[in-house]
Amino acid sequence: MSQQRVVLAHAGDAATLCAIPWLSRQAEVVTVTVDVGQGESLLAVRERALEAGAVRAHVLDARETFAQDVVLPALRAGAIGFDGDPHAAILALPCVASQIATVAAMEQADALAHGGRGQAAARMTRLLEAVSSIPVRPSVEVEMPAEAHAAAMAALQLDGEASAGVRATLWGRSLSVGRALDGPLDEARFTQTRAVTRGPDTPATLDLGFVGGTPLRVNGVAMPLVELLSSLDTIAAAHGVGRIDVLVPEGAGVRREVAEAPAATVLQIAMRELEALQLPWSLRTLRRRLAESYVDLLRTGDWHGLTRRSIDALADRALADATATIRLRLFKGGVSVVGRTAS
Template sequence: MHERTSIKRVVVAYTGELDTSLAIRELSRSGIDVITVTVDVGQGDDLADIRERALSLGALRAHVIDARDEFVRRFIVPSLQASALQDGVYPLSAHLTRALVAGRLVSIARMESASTILHGSTSDRSRLEAPIRALDSSIEVTTVQQFTPDALSAASAHWARELGINIGGDSWSRHVDVNLWGRSIELGPLPTAGGRLPDEMFVLTRPVAEAPDDPAFVDIEFAGGTPIKLNGIDMPLLEIIESLETIAGSHGVGRLERSVASAADGVCVEVHEAPSAVVLHAAHDALERIVIDRERAEQKMAISRRYAELVASGGWFDAARAEMDTFVATLQPAVAGVVRAKLHKGECTIVSGHSTTTDDAHRRRATVG
């Protein structure tokens, strides 16, 4: 257990999970002020219920923040325009939310005069801790497990029933990250990696075998590198993301499996479901290739790799990312036009696209496919 004698007030990143719930209760019973922060990034949880649970466990205050629009504007759009995909394939959904949550945690900690931030992430602590430390190195950040007695953790099933928390019957169900940009599941080492994963693991995408035989076609219009219309209808980007999730997911698009080599565990597997992200990245990149020259396209490709690596390592607030954003921003005014995507049996294929930019220096009428 962590030495808590000098701690007077803590901010806790709270999503309602068991370990963090137990820590809130133990800390409050020890006379420490507990301030919880729950951030809505489109995960679909009952946030009012989570707030009430935090207060019932002894939290002094429970902040619930709707950050969906901020997530779209400040995190999804820049990563989309930067073509930032891990290994050139996998959307950065979980890494983006960690950066957003880190910013909110630091802001609340400063407002509440708290010297410590606690969180419940154990699989990859750096995703959240690195951006927190980048924003404010004076704040101590660690996991709630440091403040939870071993005896309580050992009796997790009992305390889950006591607190009305569903901890899930499968070990993978405790390592799911959900937000507007998709779902990611950290499965850890699997002896049967590459084999068929259980259907109940997937929520946003149909199995390819059950997807419709007839394809769907969607037209996505961009202005300044940002999606503004879907099938000719003006929509906020949040609604475009939600609509594409339904359409593309029903055709099995966006289901990805990533194997990651680990010195400690061998091969670990991550599963991603990101229908909207897969379609919008494909559409944006296809349109951008129409309107920029080869030299800048090569520069952009190199930047995209570095951008994804930096964000995945917790470096969202690094000055290097801001510099890359500056270059990417010079390309986006020309990324205006309409792209048509075919969604069929798990595949997203760009079948056509044309630029509508009025900048003569960038104008190129073309069809892609």
């Protein structure tokens, strides 16, 4: 009988890296690492996975797919920023799950595996089950015995400060803050945005052009979505825009989420202004209610279902004629609308 094959979602974190030698005792392990704009080379992640015992280690560039298939629909649905949260840490997961399912089918895998605990593990399991008929194993962080984890950490020469997983995407960078619900973060942890005290003393004016509810131009220059996000990140981050500190639901309580998301911050403000300019109040009110449902689908992992597709369809109809240029002022961490021109 041929050996079983497991496809493991591997973000480069210690938990899933440690799982490779443990899973290898039971099956061939094939890892999949998905590039959703982490901003770093993932070749080292691939090499580390092979050294840990993976028979193959795939690295997939899914930045364009992530931007077009997940970021843009969520933005058009009004699900970005309505609650103050850019959802930088979870927005990429539907795309990641789809990419893993594609590789698993190609590899003729017998099972899928992933990391995470609690709500995060349940979310990823639902996302994988929605796009693949291959059985999903329990989270390796839960399934793996503590002694096996400790042995793998020692063998792979990892310490407790190893990466906690992919928390950066082209949409934003999420910072782990532990259990603290208040208090400032060390300035050194912010690598994408400039502190407002170090920002320019002269404000910047930014023209953001939308066609049919989709952002297409920055200061009159048309560009693909991935490039547009990068451009907005660069411009806004220089003015201290995009640092976000919110409380988000977790189980019966809340946890603190700190993110750097300059492009997301600018876009959600411009999108809100576009709605005010183009849509009737009753439709805007309905979209706000549906935005809450959209975010719930992201948090629970039910994003691939009919509910999300229906909300997207409404957004497509509502924004079909939403074409305008929104002028924004960026200064010392703030973003304000200073003009709008309907087309």
